[in-house]
Amino acid sequence: MRRSLMWVARPLVTTRGFCTKSEKIVASVLFERLPVVVPKIDPVVYAFQEFSFRWRQQYRRLYPDEFLDKSNSRGKGDYQIDYVPAPRITEADKTNDRKSLQRALDRRLYLLLYGNAYRSPSGKPVWHFPEKVYEAEETLRKCAESALQSVLGDLSHTYFVGNAPMGHMVIKTTTDDAPDAGYKQFFFKSQVIATNKFEIGKCDDFVWVTKDELLEYFPEQAEFLKKMIIS
Numbered sequence: 001m002r003r004s005l006m007w008v009a010r011p012l013v014t015t016r017g018f019c020t021k022s023e024k025i026v027a028s029v030l031f032e033r034l035p036v037v038v039p040k041i042d043p044v045v046y047a048f049q050e051f052s053f054r055w056r057q058q059y060r061r062l063y064p065d066e067f068l069d070k071s072n073s074r075g076k077g078d079y080q081i082d083y084v085p086a087p088r089i090t091e092a093d094k095t096n097d098r099k100s101l102q103r104a105l106d107r108r109l110y111l112l113l114y115g116n117a118y119r120s121p122s123g124k125p126v127w128h129f130p131e132k133v134y135e136a137e138e139t140l141r142k143c144a145e146s147a148l149q150s151v152l153g154d155l156s157h158t159y160f161v162g163n164a165p166m167g168h169m170v171i172k173t174t175t176d177d178a179p180d181a182g183y184k185q186f187f188f189k190s191q192v193i194a195t196n197k198f199e200i201g202k203c204d205d206f207v208w209v210t211k212d213e214l215l216e217y218f219p220e221q222a223e224f225l226k227k228m229i230i231s
Helices: 002-009 043-057 065-073 091-095 140-152 211-217 219-228
Strands: 024-033 109-115 126-128 131-133 158-160 167-172 182-192 205-209
Touching (some): 131 140, 140 158
Antiparallel strands (some): 024 109, 024 131, 109 205, 158 182, 167 182
């Protein structure tokens, strides 16, 4: 662990000839909401399960009728409550409200921000993950926590999965007059805990999107994100 911290903290050396510019390190957070309901079963899987059930029924153990009558009479007192499942399709789904966490309940949702990001082209706002340039934090994960905290205000309803990043990208500069030689972007995973609403700040706009929707915002990095986000 100590060697890892030293590696993160020391300046990175580039391979661009005799360039003395250093690469920056950026910590980004893939902030996700886990599925709220069990996903629908694929028709092929459902057909197999139905076949397996009927096959096992051929060899089921037979019980006396007296035993079955007693078991069926259980749970029929005044305390019995009829179970009504909640709807899978919410109002946010019907209106395609991507600012709401009450949508795509059987999928994972990811937070994207619209605003100024590190190395935004011409300083214009872009869609990006919560991020922060590594400065003097104790660890790179601490830097990622600061990035998410600056957006949410506090981390009381979040859970960071592990201390190591889940993936990284290397972005090189394309012009000689750039202030640095590029940057390395490290992604950390964090999850929503015990809440269905956040007050998102420090951005012009935000959305909660599924994996397929997320790839639409980053067409150039789609292949990398497909491999990094397994869901």
